[in-house]
Amino acid sequence: MTDLTSADVFTDNAVAQKPFDYFEALRAKGPIVPLGFRNVVAVTGYDEGVAIYKDDIHFSAINTVTGPYLPLEYDSSRDIDEQIEETRAGNPYLGTIMTEDEAKHAKSKSILNGMITPARLKANEAFMYRLADRIIDEFIDKGTFNVLTDFGSPFAQLTVADLLGVPEEDHEAIRGLVAPPNQLPGNLGGHFDMSTNPLARMGMQFYGYIADRRANPRNDVLTLMAQQTFEDGTLPEIVDIVGLATFLFGAGQDTTVQLFAAMLRRLSDEEGLADRLRAEPNKIGDFVDENLRLEGTSKSTFRYVRKPVNIAGFDFEPGQHVMIHTLAMNRDPRRFENPAAFDIDRKNGRTHVAFGRGLHACAGAPLARAEGRVAIERLLARMENIRISDERHGPKGARRFEHLPNYSLYGVTEQWMDFDPA
Ligand code: HEM
Numbered sequence: 001m002t003d004l005t006s007a008d009v010f011t012d013n014a015v016a017q018k019p020f021d022y023f024e025a026l027r028a029k030g031p032i033v034p035l036g037f038r039n040v041v042a043v044t045g046y047d048e049g050v051a052i053y054k055d056d057i058h059f060s061a062i063n064t065v066t067g068p069y070l071p072l073e074y075d076s077s078r079d080i081d082e083q084i085e086e087t088r089a090g091n092p093y094l095g096t097i098m099t100e101d102e103a104k105h106a107k108s109k110s111i112l113n114g115m116i117t118p119a120r121l122k123a124n125e126a127f128m129y130r131l132a133d134r135i136i137d138e139f140i141d142k143g144t145f146n147v148l149t150d151f152g153s154p155f156a157q158l159t160v161a162d163l164l165g166v167p168e169e170d171h172e173a174i175r176g177l178v179a180p181p182n183q184l185p186g187n188l189g190g191h192f193d194m195s196t197n198p199l200a201r202m203g204m205q206f207y208g209y210i211a212d213r214r215a216n217p218r219n220d221v222l223t224l225m226a227q228q229t230f231e232d233g234t235l236p237e238i239v240d241i242v243g244l245a246t247f248l249f250g251a252g253q254d255t256t257v258q259l260f261a262a263m264l265r266r267l268s269d270e271e272g273l274a275d276r277l278r279a280e281p282n283k284i285g286d287f288v289d290e291n292l293r294l295e296g297t298s299k300s301t302f303r304y305v306r307k308p309v310n311i312a313g314f315d316f317e318p319g320q321h322v323m324i325h326t327l328a329m330n331r332d333p334r335r336f337e338n339p340a341a342f343d344i345d346r347k348n349g350r351t352h353v354a355f356g357r358g359l360h361a362c363a364g365a366p367l368a369r370a371e372g373r374v375a376i377e378r379l380l381a382r383m384e385n386i387r388i389s390d391e392r393h394g395p396k397g398a399r400r401f402e403h404l405p406n407y408s409l410y411g412v413t414e415q416w417m418d419f420d421p422a
Contacts, residue, residue, distance in 0.1 A: 165221025
C-alpha cells in the first residue's frame with residue numbers, strides 16, 4: 001500500500017475526500033512532520049499547533065489563506081519581513097485581516113471590535129430566530145431540502161447582513177452573492193481568483209453605504225460603522241471598513257453553512273440525539289461545539305516561518321509553510337479521550353481549536369455558535385424525523401457524500417435532508 005502521507009494534499013482529491021485517514025497517517029509519523037515538498041511542514045499535535053497559533057514573533061500570517069501558493073520565492077540573503085511586505089503590497093487579497101501581522105492587524109482588529117459588539121450580537125440573535133423561521137417557511141411543505149443552498153446560505157448571509165446593518169430592502173440582492181464551491185480559498189491546485197468571486201461585488205455595495213453615511217449620517221448601524229475611529233481618534237479610510245465588512249461576509253458564509261450540514265448529519269444518524277436535544281435544549285450549545293470539534297469547517301490553516309524557532313524538538317526554518325491541521329489537533333488522543341467519538345458530555349470539548357487560537361482567533365466565533373444554536377432550535381421545533389435523504393446519499397451505514405475539493409475547508413458539496421413537518 002502506498003504511504004498516504006506522500007500524496008500531494010494540495011492537488012490530490014483523494015486526500016480531500018478522506019481527510020481523517022490522511023491526518024491519522026501523518027500523526028503516526030509524529031505531531032510535526034515535514035512533507036518533503038513545497039517546503040511545507042504539517043502539524044497534527046494539539047499542544048504544538050496551539051504554540052504556533054500563539055506565536056506571532058516567529059510566524060507570520062501572510063500565507064494563512066494561500067498556504068504554499070503564496071507568491072513569494074524566499075531569498076535567504078534578504079530580510080524576510082521586507083519580502084513579506086513586498087508580497088503583501090503586490091496582492092490585494094493578501095491585505096485582509098486574516099493575513100495581516102502586528103500593528104496593521106491590531107488596527108483592523110480595533111475596527112472589527114466596533115462592528116461585532118455585544119449589543120449588536122444580542123439584537124442580531126433576535127433577528128436570527130425570525131430569519132430561521134422565514135427561511136424554513138420557504139420549504140416546509142416540501143418535506144425535503146438542500147441544507148447548503150435552501151437553508152444554510154441564506155441564513156448565514158442574511159445574519160451577517162443584519163449584523164452589519166444592511167437595510168432589509170437590500171437583503172434579497174445580498175442573498176444571491178454566494179461563491180460556488182470552486183471559488184473558495186484553498187481550492188485544490190491553488191486556483192482562486194478573488195476578482196471573479198461574487199463577494200467582490202459586496203465591496204462595491206458597502207463602499208456606497210459607508211460613503212453615504214459619512215456624508216449623510218442617520219440613526220443606524222452603518223452610520224456607527226462609518227463614524228468609528230481608531231484608538232488614536234483618527235478616522236479609517238473607507239476602503240479599510242469596506243474590506244473588513246466584505247471579509248466578514250466571506251468568512252461567515254461557507255464556514256457556518258458547513259457547520260449546519262455537519263450538525264444535521266449527526267442529528268440524522270446518531271440514534272436518540274434529536275429527542276435528547278428536544279428534551280434538554282440547554283445541551284444544544286455543547287452539541288454545536290462537539291460538531292465543531294469533530295467536523296469544524298476550517299480543516300487546515302497556515303503560518304509562514306519568519307525567524308528560526310524550536311517547537312517540541314522540531315527546528316522551524318525561515319521560508320517554511322506550516323500547515324496547521326486544526327481538525328487533526330481536535331482529534332489528538334493526548335488531548336481528547338476517545339477522540340473520534342461524538343460525545344456532547346465530554347468535559348473538555350470546548351477547548352477545541354475549530355476557531356483557531358491567539359491573535360487571529362475567529363472574530364465571528366460567538367456569532368457562529370449563536371447561529372448554530374438558533375438553527376438547531378428552530379429546525380427541531382419545526383420538523384420531526386429529520387433524516388439524510390436515502391435516495392440522494394444512500395442508506396444509513398453506507399452514506400455517500402462528496403467532500404469539497406479543498407485543502408483548507410472541510411465540508412460537502414451537497415446535502416439533502418428529508419423530514420416530516422411538525
Ligand atoms: C463555524 C464557523 C466558523 C469557523 C469554523 C471559523 C474558523 C475560523 C478560524 C480557524 C480562524 C483563524 C484562522 C487562523 O488563525 O489562521 C478564523 C478567523 C476569522 N473568522 Fe472565523 N470561523 C467561523 C465563522 C465565522 C463568522 C460567522 C465570522 C464573521 C461573520 C468569522 C470571522 C472571522 C474573522 C474576521 C477572522 C480573522 C480574525 C483575525 O485574523 O484576527 N468567522 N475563523
